[in-house]
Amino acid sequence: MRIAARTSSAEETREVGEALASLLRPRDAVVLMGELGAGKTTFAQGVARGLGIEQQVSSPTFTLIKEYSGILDLAHVDVYRLDRMQDVVDLGLDELGAGDDVLLVEWGDTIEELLPEERLRVELLTDEAAGEHIRVISISTAGAGWVERSAELEVVMLPWAVDA
């Protein structure tokens, strides 16, 4: 399924991430797409907040992976600096935590074959004509678990929903 949301501030983008976090299960992957500055890390901060993570979430571009513990443990990954699939394999994403971390992967669309089957793809798009802080957040799902959760997903996204 595909859902679109529209936000008009960084805080609102965080709120969307926070709302989505309530539906996450262990070993889910959230793939974040969007140009530099589109708000991927901002969105990630919202997801972390929704998972009850109190630590400050910053971009893992240079550390590649940062792990946080919350209601569910979260591994925040950024593959932007990697060039080879083997580099991603070498991160051992399946083994983070007890193997049941939620994976939040910035630029993850390029490596989806190496991610768990249950995935949310979240694309953040800017709309300069509409305004500097406007973001359209396009969400699509993969995996049987998200079919089960599709109704809930629609409900939690309702406050920001626009036509996909």
Add this chain to the structure above:
Amino acid sequence: MIVVGIDTSTPQTSVAVGTENEIIAKASVAGTARQELVTPLLQELLHRSDLTLSQIGGVAVGIGPGLFTGLRVGVATAKTLAQVANVPVVGITSLDALAYAVRYSPRRIAAVIDARRNEVFSAIYRAVPGGIVRERGYEVHAPDRLVAELQALSGEVLAVGNGAMLYRYVLEEIGSRIEFASPIAAHPEAAALVELAVSRLLREEHDRLFDVVPLYLRKSDAEIAWDRRARGV
């Protein structure tokens, strides 16, 4: 010759100290991966056995296939120990160690380790006097590929390893020809590594330090298909 063994290729962390005649001390921590325990456990075993590093004649390490993080810790620790003690190191695959531990069987032995992502690492062995011979493998594949491989072979099979436990319901498709080793044999034991390594060390068939590397099996030569990354470099 006193040999130290380390295996961290599965969620079990296992260390042992032994000779060609006996296992002097061993400790295994099962459950979730706890590789941070490798060095303290070894230290404890040596201490309780009144041994020091200077008395060690070699290091045996499980090189996988198995968990990435575990393998890197285990192999790095073993190589460091070998370098510090100035002794040779022997790398042994985790599948060999599993099969070796259950070799008193007329059946073919399928050693199967959980590779995550709905795949297993596997190899197939038969017992010979004094040890085992690998007939097939090492492979990483879906459990039903292993079933197909085993179905193409005749005779009875003994499946061992945490992958065999996890995918027992898949492997049972083979029918009554397959039997499963006990869960207590499901993880490679450092004691088995010691036993396997000591004869090689006595024959001076050790590996060169920098040749001991984890056996990852899962290889990808593909480049990441970056078409959107606007790299500022």
